Amino acid sequence: MRLAELSERSGISTATIKYYLRERLLRPGRRVSATQAEYDESHLRRLRLVRALIQVGGMPVATAREVLAAVEDDSLDHHMRLGAAVWALPAEPQPAEPDAVDDAARRAADALLRRLGWTYGCEVGALSPAYRMLVAAIAGLSRTGYPCDVEQLLPYAKLAGQLAVTDLDMVEQYETPEEQVEAAVALTVLYEPVLLSLRRLAEAEESNRRFGSGG
């Protein structure tokens, strides 16, 4: 299809598509003349992912480019590509100077992963942004004196495990490995606010059930 049709089918303006092409967020189409290029379904799919990351997820263009580079890296096997792409998603920054609280948080995170038998997480450990985000979150709880020992974290981790099964079931509904990697990235980002808002709504229900004057 030509640029005009790609724009119509994606609902994204030709100006924005040209910007994504210049920023190397979208692969160039197959050139058919000096001024025209031909695009296919993979461009349409990629555009959807770019929009998910940038327009909906609010990700900076440079970060999106890194995530997409991981999605496209054919040198990795399917699990590794999926991992690398989710890996490249930005996570909370870590404090500059790790102190005793950070060390204790790292030990708590390691103990939690071992306890869950998450051997992949144990191996990659500190290299993973999600692991560093977990350590920073535990350190934050610890610094403010809120409960964050392994017993307290365990039920959250088990529920996160169930969430991941739901996530991967949804990802597996996509046919090709490339579509699956793209969906894993988009659904990880786009379902975060779904999850956080549902948790707050569920807290209100549960609070009303336990403490509400009507209940």
Added chain:
Amino acid sequence: MRLAELSERSGISTATIKYYLRERLLRPGRRVSATQAEYDESHLRRLRLVRALIQVGGMPVATAREVLAAVEDDSLDHHMRLGAAVWALPAEPQPAEPDAVDDAARRAADALLRRLGWTYGCEVGALSPAYRMLVAAIAGLSRTGYPCDVEQLLPYAKLAGQLAVTDLDMVEQYETPEEQVEAAVALTVLYEPVLLSLRRLAEAEESNRRFGSGG
């Protein structure tokens, strides 16, 4: 206790405590002389919450002040205070001009809440920031063509329901209603990165299990 002891026990500098007093994030101590005031355990607890919101949660001072005002509003019953405080937590902004996609997202959110029997959520509906955040998240999925119908959202909502039970169990470990409201606010904020990072780590485990070359 005097300011120096409050600083020592909380681990927060006297300069920062004075700043929180000036910004009305902390109630003044009981004045015992022209230059000295006496603080108690409630000040220590409040300082912990202020630090959770501002230093760890990264919340702007003005927003923290609103959340704390809700925590302190004695005119509300326990459930309402708890709700009002979590309510005041900032959520994702909504687009300025609702369109057909937003309307459909609102209908999907309503159908989901009815399906779950979350009657409290149905009643307060559009007034709640968490509800608006959910509608915005569903609209974002819909705009980018990712799955977001009620069947797809339902497993996430059920897991969110289980998270809320875990959250409220933790909140109920605190003794007084005031401590419970404070804990609900702090734990809602501080456990969000815990949950998101654990979900990403669990996704990596599940992906390794399903697609990994070793598994």
